[in-house]
Amino acid sequence: MTEKRQKTYSITDLSKEFDITTRTIRFYEDKGLISPAREGQRRIYSSRDRVRLRLIMRGKRLGFALSEIQELIDLYDTDRSEVMQLQVFLKRIQSRRDALSQQQQDITAMLSELETLEEQCSGLLKQKQR
DNA sequence: CTTCTTACA
DNA sequence: TGTAAGAA
DSSP states (O other), X not given: OOOOOOXXXXXXXXXXXXXXXXXXXXXXXXXXXXXXXXXXXXXXXXXXXXXXXXXXXXXXXXXXXXXXXXXXXXXXXXXXXOHHHHHHHHHHHHHHHHHHHHHHHXXXXXXXXXXXXXXXXXXXXXXXXX
8 A cells, every 4th residue: 555656757847857958868868877767759757767867966066977977876776785885986076076176276376377477567567668 | 749869069 | 968850
């Protein structure tokens, strides 16, 4: 009596919910990130697919590559111990953080260079105007 | 009217 | 990823 009324969604339902186009959803499917059921040609998305899409969007926000997200998802439904899943996830987080830190340093360096260059230019201009 | 595939930008 | 085209 505890039927899990498996709610299903059309591709447009999900596209609206996540503010993405149906093209994007099919794109992710091509990449193997999601595998919705089919009713003939139509794609039928389960609540499980919906969760996956949610994970994909989160990964995207954090700047992870689709390939990285895919790996995490594959692990998620393969190794249920979740240990390996977390280990890989930690690595991803670390490398992402390293990359951002590097960018932050690069930006700081560039701002500094621009500042000195600006000073030199304005100084040179004042000389010529005298 | 909604979704699908395929091809091209 | 967006867009367009033709079929279902």
